[in-house]
Amino acid sequence: MDFGSLIGWIVLGVFVLLFLWVTVVYNKLVRLGVRAEEAWRGIDTLLRKRFDLIPNLVETVKGYATHEREVFERVTEARSASMKAQTPKEQAEADNVLAGTLKSLFAVAENYPELKANVNFTALQKSLEELEEEIARSRRYYNAVVRDLNTAIKVFPQNMIANLFRIKEREFYMLPSETMAEPPKVDFSR
Incomplete structure (x- = not known):
């Protein structure tokens, strides 16, 4: 084997290793992006x-507190706005x-002992509480996946592959700063 063909094999080996490395990094970034999308879904x-x-909760409270129309409208509007949110x-x-309006709804319910004793209302409260806990767990998981993806996109030399294939960072699910100061408290135990 002559010197020229040895150099050719070395260059070919370097290109193969570079191609394999780019493939591995790209696939890792794609997997993280898919996990982030799955977590958001x-x-x-x-x-x-x-x-x-x-709506079931609102209708149950409405049956007992018909004169609290403004509270019901705010809950309905907040629900609608939350449904339209994209990012x-x-x-x-x-x-x-929505959490603020639900607190108002439960405050109204506090004024009606017969409502608090209603089986449907207590079942809806329990369902909402369980859903809120599950949503909180899902948010933490989503943020962990986004953290891993964003870190992988930012570190060298993976950032070059991310830039080459236009893989972008994802947005964290962060509560507004005013919420962080005093988290909403939902207490269904009363």
């Missing part, structure tokens, strides 16, 4: 369940408003 599914539950930031802001 999981949150979306849970939010839809919550959206379906809220994690929009969803977090809409969820913040």
